[in-house]
Amino acid sequence: MTEQADALHRRVLEWYAREQRDLPWRRPDASPWGVLVSEVMLQQTPVVRVLPVWQEWLTRWPTPADLAAEAPGEAVRAWGRLGYPRRALRLHAAGTAIAERHGGRVPGTVAELRELPGVGEYTAAAVAAFAFGRRVAVVDTNVRRVEARLVTGVQHAAPSLTTAERQVAESLLPQSDSDAKVWNVAVMELGALVCTARAPRCSDCPVESSCAWVANGRPAYVGPARRGQAWAGTDRQVRGRLLQVLRESDGPVPHDRLREVWDDEVQRERCLDGLVADGLVEPVGEAEFSLPRAGRAR
DNA sequence: AAGCCGTGGCT
DNA sequence: TAGCCAAGGCT
Structure with a gap:
């Protein structure tokens, strides 16, 4: 472990000790x-x-x-x-x-x-x-963004996790099990609170002085347009509405009540069939539907 | 291996 | 305002 990496670890771990959020699944008594x-x-x-x-x-x-x-x-x-x-x-x-x-x-x-x-x-x-407590690199969207900036010097990580990103994450993982465990959550927290996607707060960052993106002058993303996800009118919206009705009902719901949530019959029935195929909805009798009531082999 | 799969807050 | 984004997984 080089002195440089050691200093990087120390700064991030100290920052985390000071700034971490108190989340219940991080407490020692969390199972x-x-x-x-x-x-x-x-x-x-x-x-x-x-x-x-x-x-x-x-x-x-x-x-x-x-x-x-x-x-x-x-x-x-x-x-x-x-x-x-x-x-x-x-x-x-x-x-x-x-x-x-x-x-x-x-x-x-x-x-x-x-x-x-x-x-x-x-x-x-x-x-x-x-x-x-295993010493494995935990690489989520926060970690990928932090390391894209800190190490690679670009604003955004690749669209999906690459081999190069895995290697970077593993190379940065501290040697000791105890440091590695905290390092993983600390880098995630740094991405969530400071090195955010939209308006990073570099002045609050414990490793700003070693950040390749900052050293480059925080260049904006260059490359093909990043694809967003359509929402209005999509099957996902229809599925969401259908499932909301079922979630909020105690027992089986008549098919007629599900017809009310979306006018386009072809799309609505396709989505209902899809929910059944996914095991999120269960047909009951001739004309009713409910949330799944029993185990299901899939 | 791109595209699909919910929801809501923020800028 | 309309995207953008949030501790991904599955096919």
Whole structure:
């Protein structure tokens, strides 16, 4: 470890010790299950929206087996308006897998975690690092942005995680397990609070003096236009409306009530079929629908 | 391997 | 205001 890297680590770790947010899944008493639930909820969803739902979930389902014992539809209902509700279904399936294959305990290796539904490269690394103290690089959108600026000297990271980014992240990981664990969360926090996507607060940054992007004069992004996601009129909007009706209803809902949320019949029925195919909705009898009430083989 | 999958706050 | 963006995963 060079002195330069050592100084970088020290500055970031000291900054984190001073500025970190008090989040419940970071506390020492947070269980691996609590960490896993938080990581899945935080996929593409801001911390402030996750906080109350995470509290409710962990109170109601303190262990994976508690969630597995429920109908999957209850997970979808308790998901509320976090978005991407398939994550609720996957978390339920993960709880079931943990109960059945791992004796009810969240597995602690990246390889085992990756086998769980809804757990990809990022989430597996995050749970292994934060819940089990493993020395693995945790590379989320915050880390990618911080390292794109700090090391590569560009404003934005690539559209998706590259091999080069993995290598950079691993090369920056401190040698000791204890420092590595804090480093991962500290870089994420730096990206969330200081090295933000839109208006980075470089004057508050502990490593501004070593930042390649700052040294370059903070050049604006150059390259092909970055693609946003359409929303109005898309299937996602229709699916969201259909599911909202079902979430807010106690029992099965008549098909007629679902017709009210979207006029275009072709699109509406396609979306309803899609929700059923995804396991988010279950047909009941001839003309009713509900959230999924039983386990489902998929 | 691009495109799809929710939701809401911010600029 | 209309994008942009938020601790991604899956196909």
